[in-house]
Amino acid sequence: MAGTMCQFMADIRTSLSGALRAALVAAGVDLPGDFQVGLERPARREHGDWSSNAALVVAKGAERRPRELAEELAAWLGEHQPEHVADVSVAGPGFLNFRLAPSWLHRVVLDAVACGSEGYGRQSLGRGRTVIVEFVSANPTGPVHAGHGRGAAYGDAVARLLERCGYRVQREFYINDRGSQMDLYAASLAAAQKGEPVPEEGYHGRYIADWASEMPAGADARNWGRERALADQRDVLGSMSVEFDTWSSEQALVDSGVIGDTLDALDRAGASYGSDGAVWLRSSDSGDDKDRVLVKSDGEYTYLLPDIAYHRDKLDRAGPEGLLINVWGADHHGYVARMKAAMSALGCDPDRLEVAVTQLVRLERNGAEVRISKRTGDLIELREVLDEVGADAARFTYLLQSVDTAPTFDLAKAAAQVMENPVFYVQMAHARVCAIADRARAGGVVRQPVEEVDLGVLVHERELEMMRRLSAFGEVVKAAAVERAPHRVTAWLRDFAAAVHGFYHDCYVVGDGVAPELTQARLALVTAARVGLAAGLGTLGVSAPESM
RNA sequence: GCCCACGUAGCUCAGGGGAUAGAGCACUUGCCUCCGGAGCAAGGGGCCGCAGGUUCGAAUCCUGCCGUGGGCGCCA
Structure with a gap:
């Protein structure tokens, strides 16, 4: 019963657009098959509760004057008033403005009370379609920082929105626990443990020394470090109520042997070739700036190849109708073209992979900039942000602006009660x-x-x-x-x-x-x-x- | 140089084909017998970066330019 109550808002739109369509037909207008009645809430109150530009849109094709047509439609609607409509008038160049009786708003109160906070505003457009939202996916080489916080807040909110719209949502975190960055991280931990200077190209954050001092003697710096970083990340993200259904390991993917399958598939598709002792992806055929290396001349995989295999796996898990949404930081935007190129080469519809790129957040405290810099060590950790402003304020502040903007996040202002x-x-x-x-x-x-x-x-x-x-x-x-x-x-x-x-x-x-x-x-x-x-x-x- | 995003009030930002472009902060000024005044209301403040184009109609779409941020590794 509550389900039907919650459809009320959809009903009022349907009822208004249905009436408009009928009015257009009565006026002798031939409507295109794909014609959609435009219906919006006017910016100005005096223009009524709902407004339509139908007369303006249709006038040219019907060889009618917009204003005259609108008058005719208004007259017809006046004689065939849909429920809750109190008045229909014509304004401006030919807008049709509907003024509704307060009764339609009283229905909204009943609707909200009946649905409750879990049900109110629910939509059905997802129809159970699976969507895998991958976000944060920080390297397991240190704590998540303030920039990851934005991805976390955004990715989780998108997931929640999709759930409210009837999608089946999986939250996923991809662990880049392989490759040269991991080597450097392990070397940094090992050096710090021995009291030696960390490699110049390594990680210099203070957490390296802290974690190295926790590391048991004889522990494998790589494995121990990976678990230490992941535990830290999971803990911090959990404290802002961001939980993942799946944590996918790049190393596990490599160990499973599926990388070779992906490489073969790319080869069979004619999407890869050998050159200079390396294997390359023909991504420039699909809009990328240049071709990209899949297998280095030393035989090691690049980051890209396992990631292609990973996306192939995700698409497979999502099913034929499934959709992938990745949330990546601005520094990864150049990576979108090559991943889509790889998806196309493997015969997947690249539109099933969507990438949302979040711009950088400028962090301030009382107007003074606080730099985020993972490599140099003066990074602002997400933990610090949460400690200072709390999880609610952090999430809300991260979601104040579009991810297309590079906003300023003032910690002191966000924390103020x-x-x-x-x-x-x-x-x-x-x-x-x-x-x-x-x-x-x-x-x-x-x-x-x-x-x-x-x-x-x-x-x-x-x-x-x-x-x-x-x-x-x-x-x-x-x-x-x-x-x-x-x-x-x-x-x-x-x-x-x-x-x-x-x-x-x-x-x-x-x-x-x-x-x-x-x-x-x-x-x-x-x-x-x-x-x-x-x-x-x-x-x-x-x-x-x-x-x- | 090439690629992506952004440029709207003094500041932080919504709006992304539709009517007189909005909110918060800041500034000026009103409003406390009573559910929390931690509030509400009014006012001033805009070449919507610039120049063309498309359209009945452009802050919104297209092109170019300028500015800002980010990216252009056999790093991840």
């Missing part, structure tokens, strides 16, 4: 809404079941605004999932929280001057607000505290 801090502002809205419900309970208010409450008394502009914002959540979730853009949810939360604070300020729920039936209706609205805030925060992996 003030309303100017968007994390605090949004969480505070949730806490306030919970406080109201507590207060009503403490005041002896007995709540009626929502379906028996007369929501028709909710007509205050603050209430309407809150319900309007709430009603957009499902569309926001869908857009955020499709665009792999969790920051859209962050932006929505800030707007919705502002509406909640406004309501809180102007609309008392319990108190002397509030009629009992209004208290009941507002308590239902408060529950709906709690659902919306908790649902939004939940898709970002941020907690919704009941008090602060």
Whole structure:
């Protein structure tokens, strides 16, 4: 039953676009087979609750004047009004503006209460399709740093969004536990243990000395170091509630022998060739700048070859309909073309591999830049960020902006417990809404079941605004999932929280001057607000505290 | 030099074919009998980097240029 309730927002769009389509047909317009009725929420309130540009889009093909056509459509719609529509008008060059009765917003309250925070805003576009989201995948040569934090927050939020849209999601971490970087790491640990200077090309972070001092005498620096780094990474990521379903080891992949299969497959496909004693991938045939080495002249695999085998394996695990999403840092963007080239060469649809590239984060503390530099040793570890600002603020701040931007993350501002801090502002809205419900309970208010409450008394502009914002959540979730853009949810939360604070300020729920039936209706609205805030925060992996 | 992303209010950033371009901070000014004023509201502030093009319509799409960041290893 709750499932059908949650379809309400989809229904209102369907109902409006269906009516528009019927109006167009009645007006004698021939619609293209793939015609989609444009329907959006106007930026300006006076343009109504929903608006369509259908007349503008169709006018040219129909050889009609947009404004005249719009007038005709409006007249027809006036005689055949869909449910909840109070008024249809024409504006500007030919926009059709729908003004809805408050009853459509009252349905939104029922919808939210019925769905709960886990169900509200759920979409069905995933239809059970498998998607493997690979993110963080830091080298096991040291702690995860602040830059990985962004990938962690982003990858996990994308996974959560996709889950809310009906995808079957696997979170995966790829361990690059092989190759020259691992050699250098092991050599650095071994040298530090013996009190010798670490190799110049090695790792110089302070953690090397710390970990070397923990390392038992006679331990294999490579294996011990790998486990030490992974344990550290797992621990830190876990403390911001990022958990992976699968940890895939490059070394294990190599040991299993599947690399040779991949090499053979590339050879059979004519995608590789030998030159200068090395084996090369013809990636330049598929849009890459140049060809890339798969097997070095000393017989060692490069990073690329096992990674191709790994992606082949992932595609296989995801199934024929499955999708791969990789979250890579900006320093790996040049790697996208060659991986896609390899996928094409192996006969896989390169569109099944998506790579989201996250730009670098500039880290500040009270306006002063803090450099992130893994190799030189003055790196800011993710652990430090979490200790300073907390997991909730870190996640929310990482997700404040699009991953296409290189934002500034001020640790001091993110940690501040003030309303100017968007994390605090949004969480505070949730806490306030919970406080109201507590207060009503403490005041002896007995709540009626929502379906028996007369929501028709909710007509205050603050209430309407809150319900309007709430009603957009499902569309926001869908857009955020499709665009792999969790920051859209962050932006929505800030707007919705502002509406909640406004309501809180102007609309008392319990108190002397509030009629009992209004208290009941507002308590239902408060529950709906709690659902919306908790649902939004939940898709970002941020907690919704009941008090602060 | 080539490749990718970005350039929007003083600052941090949303918006990514549609109507008069938005939010927070900062600045000016109002509002506390009562659910937490840790708040709410009003105001000032914009060649949407520049120049062309496509379109009924461009901050949004295309091309070029300028600027910023990142990448261009038989490292990972």
